[in-house]
Amino acid sequence: MVRDALLVDLYELTMMEAYHHQGISGTATFDLFVRALPDERNFLLTAGLGPLLEALEGLRFTSDDLSYLETTGIFGKGFLDVLETFRFSGDVDAMAEGSIAFAGEPFLRVTAPVIEAQFLETLVMNQVHLATTLASKAARVVLAADGRGLADFGLRRTHGAEAGTSGARAHWIAGFDSTSNVLAGKLYGIPISGTMAHSFVQLHEEEEDAFRSFARVFPDTVLLVDTYDTLRGVDLVIDLAAELGSDFRVRGVRLDSGDLASLAAATREKLDGAGLERVQIFASGNLDEWRVRELVRGGAPIDAFGVGTRLGTSQDAPNLDIVYKLAQYDERPLLKLSTDKATLPGIKQVWRRRDGEGRLVGDTIGLAAEDLSGEPQLRPAMRSGRRVPSAVEDLQAVRSRARSELAGLPESVRALEPADPPYEVAISDSLSSLRDRLVEELR
Amino acid sequence: MVRDALLVDLYELTMMEAYHHQGISGTATFDLFVRALPDERNFLLTAGLGPLLEALEGLRFTSDDLSYLETTGIFGKGFLDVLETFRFSGDVDAMAEGSIAFAGEPFLRVTAPVIEAQFLETLVMNQVHLATTLASKAARVVLAADGRGLADFGLRRTHGAEAGTSGARAHWIAGFDSTSNVLAGKLYGIPISGTMAHSFVQLHEEEEDAFRSFARVFPDTVLLVDTYDTLRGVDLVIDLAAELGSDFRVRGVRLDSGDLASLAAATREKLDGAGLERVQIFASGNLDEWRVRELVRGGAPIDAFGVGTRLGTSQDAPNLDIVYKLAQYDERPLLKLSTDKATLPGIKQVWRRRDGEGRLVGDTIGLAAEDLSGEPQLRPAMRSGRRVPSAVEDLQAVRSRARSELAGLPESVRALEPADPPYEVAISDSLSSLRDRLVEELR
Numbered sequence: 001m002v003r004d005a006l007l008v009d010l011y012e013l014t015m016m017e018a019y020h021h022q023g024i025s026g027t028a029t030f031d032l033f034v035r036a037l038p039d040e041r042n043f044l045l046t047a048g049l050g051p052l053l054e055a056l057e058g059l060r061f062t063s064d065d066l067s068y069l070e071t072t073g074i075f076g077k078g079f080l081d082v083l084e085t086f087r088f089s090g091d092v093d094a095m096a097e098g099s100i101a102f103a104g105e106p107f108l109r110v111t112a113p114v115i116e117a118q119f120l121e122t123l124v125m126n127q128v129h130l131a132t133t134l135a136s137k138a139a140r141v142v143l144a145a146d147g148r149g150l151a152d153f154g155l156r157r158t159h160g161a162e163a164g165t166s167g168a169r170a171h172w173i174a175g176f177d178s179t180s181n182v183l184a185g186k187l188y189g190i191p192i193s194g195t196m197a198h199s200f201v202q203l204h205e206e207e208e209d210a211f212r213s214f215a216r217v218f219p220d221t222v223l224l225v226d227t228y229d230t231l232r233g234v235d236l237v238i239d240l241a242a243e244l245g246s247d248f249r250v251r252g253v254r255l256d257s258g259d260l261a262s263l264a265a266a267t268r269e270k271l272d273g274a275g276l277e278r279v280q281i282f283a284s285g286n287l288d289e290w291r292v293r294e295l296v297r298g299g300a301p302i303d304a305f306g307v308g309t310r311l312g313t314s315q316d317a318p319n320l321d322i323v324y325k326l327a328q329y330d331e332r333p334l335l336k337l338s339t340d341k342a343t344l345p346g347i348k349q350v351w352r353r354r355d356g357e358g359r360l361v362g363d364t365i366g367l368a369a370e371d372l373s374g375e376p377q378l379r380p381a382m383r384s385g386r387r388v389p390s391a392v393e394d395l396q397a398v399r400s401r402a403r404s405e406l407a408g409l410p411e412s413v414r415a416l417e418p419a420d421p422p423y424e425v426a427i428s429d430s431l432s433s434l435r436d437r438l439v440e441e442l443r
Numbered sequence: 444m445v446r447d448a449l450l451v452d453l454y455e456l457t458m459m460e461a462y463h464h465q466g467i468s469g470t471a472t473f474d475l476f477v478r479a480l481p482d483e484r485n486f487l488l489t490a491g492l493g494p495l496l497e498a499l500e501g502l503r504f505t506s507d508d509l510s511y512l513e514t515t516g517i518f519g520k521g522f523l524d525v526l527e528t529f530r531f532s533g534d535v536d537a538m539a540e541g542s543i544a545f546a547g548e549p550f551l552r553v554t555a556p557v558i559e560a561q562f563l564e565t566l567v568m569n570q571v572h573l574a575t576t577l578a579s580k581a582a583r584v585v586l587a588a589d590g591r592g593l594a595d596f597g598l599r600r601t602h603g604a605e606a607g608t609s610g611a612r613a614h615w616i617a618g619f620d621s622t623s624n625v626l627a628g629k630l631y632g633i634p635i636s637g638t639m640a641h642s643f644v645q646l647h648e649e650e651e652d653a654f655r656s657f658a659r660v661f662p663d664t665v666l667l668v669d670t671y672d673t674l675r676g677v678d679l680v681i682d683l684a685a686e687l688g689s690d691f692r693v694r695g696v697r698l699d700s701g702d703l704a705s706l707a708a709a710t711r712e713k714l715d716g717a718g719l720e721r722v723q724i725f726a727s728g729n730l731d732e733w734r735v736r737e738l739v740r741g742g743a744p745i746d747a748f749g750v751g752t753r754l755g756t757s758q759d760a761p762n763l764d765i766v767y768k769l770a771q772y773d774e775r776p777l778l779k780l781s782t783d784k785a786t787l788p789g790i791k792q793v794w795r796r797r798d799g800e801g802r803l804v805g806d807t808i809g810l811a812a813e814d815l816s817g818e819p820q821l822r823p824a825m826r827s828g829r830r831v832p833s834a835v836e837d838l839q840a841v842r843s844r845a846r847s848e849l850a851g852l853p854e855s856v857r858a859l860e861p862a863d864p865p866y867e868v869a870i871s872d873s874l875s876s877l878r879d880r881l882v883e884e885l886r
Contacts, residue, residue, distance in 0.1 A: 006626040007604045009596070010637030013625065018643065018660045028646065068629040074661075118642060125599040126607060133602075153452070156568040157762045159576075159602035159610075161450045164569060166603055182456065183449040186511040194453030199561065199769035200461065202777045203471065217461045218517075228780050228885055309762050318761040319600045319752050326642035334645045337671050442671055 002051070002162065005061045005086070006068070008122045013069070016115045017079040026330035028114035029347055031106035032124060033325070038317035042419040043409060045139040045402055046107050047170045048131025049097040050395070052124060053387050056088045059123075082115075090116050092382035095350070097393065098135075098173050098402035099377065100409065102425045105350045105365055106327075109378060114329065121324045127166075129322045134167045137289075137314040138174035139406055141307055143414050144293035149304025151193045152179040153284060154312020167312050173395070173402050177304075188395055195254070201227040208236045215240065215250055222252040222282055225267075230258055234267050238274040252280035252303065260285070261300045268301040282306060288315070289416055335438050344431060345438050350377040358408050366428030445494070445605065448504045448529070449511070451565045456512070459558045460522040469773030471557035472790055474549035475567060476768070481760035485862040486852060488582040488845055489550050490613045491574025492540040493838075495567060496830045499531045502566075525558075533559050535825035538793070540836065541578075541616050541845035542820065543852065545868045548793045548808055549770075552821060557772065564767045570609075572765045577610045580732075580757040581617035582849055584750055586857050587736035592747025594636045595622040596727060597755020610755050616838070616845050620747075631838055638697070644670040651679045658683065658693055665695040665725055668710075673701055677710050681717040695723035695746065703728070704743045711744040725749060731758070732859055778881050787874060788881050793820040802851050809871030 019025065034044060061069075061083045069075055069083070090112020101107040108128060110117045141150060152171040158164035161183070168184030178193035179185065185192035196214055201224065204210035211223050225233025234253060241248040253271075255263050260283045271279050283295070284306030292305055309315065325343045326334055333346035344365065351364045351374035366372050381391040412419040427435075462468065477487060504512075504526045512518055512526070533555020544550040551571060553560045584593060595614040601607035604626070611627030621636035622628065628635035639657055644667065647653035654666050668676030677696060684691040696714075698706050703726045714722050726738070727749030735748055752758065768786045769777050776789035787808065794807045794817035809815050824834040855862040870878075 002604045004604070004626055006629050007598075007607070008625050009598055009623040010625050010628075010635045011623065011640055012637075014638055014661060014664075015640060015643045018639075018657050021660045022656050024646070028642075030642070065629070069625075072628070072635065114646065118640075121640075122599050126601065126604060129600050130603045130606075155450075155452055156565050156767075157572050157765060158569065159606035159756070159761075160573045161445045161447070161569060162605040163573075163602035164450070180452040180454065182451050182453050182512075183447055185453075185515070186449055186508070192453045192515065194455075194457060196458055196461075197454055197561075197564075198779050199471075199473070199564075200458045202769050202779055203467070203557065203772045213465050214461050217464045218457060221457075313602070313761040315761055318602075318756040318758055322600060324599075326645050329646045336641050336645055 002127065003055050003058050005059055006065050007126070008119065012119050012121055014074065015118055017075055019115050019118070020079050020082055025113055025115065027111060028117040028326060029109060029111045029328040030117050030121065030324050031327045031348065032108040032128060033106045033323060034101070034103055035321040035323055037103045038320065039418060040317045041136055042413045042415070043136070043423065044101045044107075044132055044320070045135040045174055045406070046095050046099045046101050046128075046132050047097055047135035047173050048128040048166070049094050049108070049381065049391070050393060050398070051166070052127045053092065053382055053391060055123065055127070056092070056120070056382065057385065057387060059086070059088050061086055086119075087385060088112065088116055088120065089385040090382070091380070091384070093378045094381045095377045096379065096398075096401060098398040098405065100360070100405045102363060102423050104344075104425055105363060106348055106378065107350075109347070111347075125322055125324050129320060130163060130166050131170045132322070133314045133318070133320050134312070135170035135174045135402075137311055137317070138171040138176055139402070140289040140416060141292055141311060142175035143406065144289040144296065144416060145305060146296050148296060148302065150176045151304060151306045152176050152181070152311065153306040153308035155181045157309040158312040164312065169395070171311065173399050175399070175403060175406070195222045196224050198224065198227045198256075200224075207233060208239065211236055211240050212243075215244070215248075219247070219249040220251045222254050223250055224254045224256060226255055226257050230255055230263050231266055231270065234270050237279070238270060238276065241274065241276055250279060252282050254282040254284060254306070256285045260302070261295055261298050264295075264300045264302050280304065284308065286310065293416060333434060333438065335435060337439065337442060344427070345434055346431065348431065351375065352377055354408065360408050360410060360413075360423070362424040362426065364426045364428055365431060367430050367434065370428055370430055372428060445570065446498050446501050448502055449508050450569070451562065455562050455564055457517065458561055460518055462558050462561070463522050463525055468556055468558065470554060471560040471769060472552060472554045472771040473560050473564065473767050474770045474791065475551040475571060476549045476766060477544070477546055478764040478766055480546045481763065482861060483760045484579055485856045485858070486579070486866065487544040487550075487575055487763070488578040488617055488849070489538050489542050489544050489571075489575050490540055490578035490616050491571040491609070492537055492551070492824065492834070493836060493841070494609070495570045496535065496825055496834060498566065498570070499535070499563070499825065500828065500830060502529070502531050504529055529562075530828060531555065531559055531563065532828040533825070534823070534827070536821045537824045538820045539822065539841075539844060541841040541848065543803070543848045545806060545866055547787075547868055548806060549791055549821065550793075552790070554790075568765055568767050572763060573606060573609050574613045575765070576757045576761070576763050577755070578613035578617045578845075580754055580760070581614040581619060582845070583732040583859060584735055584754060585618035586849065587732040587739065587859060588748060589739050591739060591745065593619045594747060594749045595619050595624070595754065596749040596751035598624045600752040601755040607755065612838070614754065616842050618842070618846060618849070638665045639667050641667065641670045643667075650676060651682065654679055654683050658687070658691075662690070662692040663694045665697050666693055667697045667699060669698055669700050673698055673706050674709055674713065677713050680722070681713060681719065684717065684719055693722060695725050697725040697727060697749070699728045703745070704738055704741050707738075707743045707745050723747065727751065729753065736859060776877060776881065778878060780882065780885060787870070788877055789874065791874065794818065795820055797851065803853060803856075803866070805867040805869065807869045807871055809874050810877065813871055813873055815871060
């Protein structure tokens with residue numbers, strides 16, 4: 001579905017037909033950026049670039065697509081012929097996947113004949129928005145977990161199969177250790193995890209039978225102990241350890257309800273008292289970065305967290321104010337003035353300055369032709385419709401980048417609370433002069 | 444991706460392997476329901492059943508899937524052989540798509556050999572959750588719009604392509620008139636809508652040139668007037684009408700920013716003053732059911748609304764507390780007691796009572812074997828792995844059902860504010876006795 005050329009807002013196609021009729025075919029540049037961050041986010045962790053570029057290379061209208069468009073009666077034959085041979089032949093510049101971005105910063109830029117660049121709007125926004133929304137949420141959970149293990153359990157309540165699978169990829173980029181989503185394991189090579197549900201326990205006459213049976217098939221498993229009474233469940237695991245002796249290899253127990261802090265403490269005490277120090281404690285159930293931080297800071301003896309729905313839907317901020325805006329046409333820098341929706345004109349670059357330890361100290365958005373201090377963040381990703389070799393990255397490389405980028409965030413930005421002041425993103429003098437001049441001309 | 448058998452949480456597969464090893468193969472019944480509604484919802488509009496049933500009929504593990512599972516080292520050869528010939532052979536009973544459901548009511552029930560019924564958990568939850576979340580949100584917007592036109596503009600910021608496409612379907616079921624998503628138009632026959640973006644205006648040297656050009660290609664279009672200054676944009680449309688005379692067939696103008704109420708009023712006045720009473724006003728920009736209601740109640744002369752991100756992500760309640768819970772195994776009714784997560788045992792039915800005008804007055808959840816007053820809501824949807832004919836519905840029929848179901852809601856439930864008291868859902872005496880007896884036995 002992601003590669004389907006009809007995954008597009010109708011108005012992209014009507015505008016394309018109008019350009020076609022008018023013979024408007026100059027080069028346009030569009031910027032992808034987030035106007036303002038949600039109150040619950042101090043930064044974005046960008047994701048989705050790799051799969052997007054692959055999709056752009058393969059973008060084609062099928063004969064089925066064209067037949068459908070014809071039946072709508074909206075389009076002329078001449079324009080449908082244009083679509084039949086449509087290929088994306090333009091350039092993409094972008095921050096590498098797994099980079100940090102802030103409000104207002106273009107992190108992806110498309111330069112192409114206007115008909116192509118316009119066409120990409122819906123697909124680029126839809127795909128990068130999903131991955132970046134979920135990676136940015138996951139990054140907060142990773143920071144809160146402070147080194148504890150993290151498993152993505154979101155699939156059952158994500159917004160569909162694609163959200164659960166792109167999400168697993170995004171969470172893994174952000175630093176999660178595994179996912180319950182088997183398809184994501186197959187597609188992206190992400191480690192998969194998961195053992196048993198309450199239904200497995202319920203279905204057995206006795207809870208201890210369920211544990212014994214499961215451990216027979218999967219000796220180093222994690223047993224879910226809260227189906228009826230959590231601490232009684234832990235006792236049954238201890239009984240099983242006594243029964244099996246050296247054959248007992250159960251790796252952990254999982255708590256999925258109740259007061260996780262006190263239950264984890266009591267569980268640890270019981271396990272340790274039985275000489276089962278090596279049996280780990282996993283916790284799940286309505287977790288998010290705030291609950292994880294509370295448990296970690298409170299010293300709860302939890303080795304790993306399973307985080308699901310609140311992560312997988314980015315529940316507190318399910319969308320970003322992401323936009324794809326025309327910045328230049330035919331070498332003419334452009335902006336729009338709509339109330340609260342004004343944009344920055346021209347072909348831009350983002351420079352990032354770091355201190356001696358690599359920690360971020362400030363960004364500047366300027367015109368690409370400028371030479372400002374710091375490291376330019378937008379780099380070539382596609383040229384003439386083909387990915388440049390450096391943009392075809394191993395997922396592990398993206399994950400490593402994200403780890404070091406997150407480590408380089410200032411403390412106030414890493415915090416879960418709103419950074420005050422927010423991270424500094426300046427606009428260069430040349431860019432603001434250009435903007436002011438164009439605003440003047442339009443008024 | 445939706446039909447991919449690996450779209451599953453790993454633990455379903457490990458439990459299945461354990462059942463296989465233990466020779467546990469009895470019939471299990473699982474209920475799908477929402478434990479508690481979000482504070483922002485008084486009811487659910489169920490959606491997603493049709494595509495789900497189709498996916499269940501086609502569920503197969505490919506040789507690629509099996510090879511991947513083998514590489515994980517988790518599964519034995521014997522179990523992989525079972526998966527190779529896996530087919531869903533069970534029964535599904537469900538409320539018809541486009542029905543109203545309330546918290547605690549099973550609206551879909553799977554009865555099948557336990558290995559199959561367990562396998563379905565992730566897919567059933569993931570797909571029905573997405574569609575029902577979005578249909579339930581859209582239903583609120585439809586009620587708020589009180590007959591005004593509604594277009595779904597969500598695609599660019601939904602959680603991926605699938606969410607945007609399933610979403611368009613769900614919104615249409617709920618009563619939206621069209622979608623901007625061309626793929627949804629092709630797949631589901633939903634009317635598509637959309638005309639121009641700000642970029643089209645920006646790209647022309649003069650705003651009036653953009654309007655003139657677009658109206659030449661699409662004479663009965665809607666022109667976007669707020670790129671620079673909304674009321675100046677309206678003046679330019681009026682100028683164009685004067686210029687084109689009887690060739691002027693522009694259907695409407697769209698406002699996408701600023702104070703929509705006052706801009707719509709001023710726009711209407713300008714248009715009417717120029718004799719353009721038939722030119723409609725469309726509004727968009729950060730709309731949701733609350734903003735739509737405010738504009739409608741305030742008498743803003745807006746003919747139709749384009750609703751996007753807040754709808755497409757169900758922003759105020761991006762997930763439901765949906766669960767898929769074991770209710771019976773091998774003719775033995777079951778429940779679980781986990782804190783705040785207790786379930787109702789046995790094979791159940793939901794009876795709905797209406798007054799003389801068809802308006803809902805109360806529901807009762809009871810045991811399916813009971814004969815209670817009201818109309819049973821759960822009906823056969825699949826038998827032995829095949830859809831029953833009555834469950835293969837035209838989307839228009841689903842949409843019609845939703846319309847009449849929404850019309851039958853009590854006023855307090857139709858309201859955007861939380862219904863106080865909430866709609867009455869009782870539990871039958873037999874069901875509560877059974878539950879109490881099982882709780883007693885477990886304690």
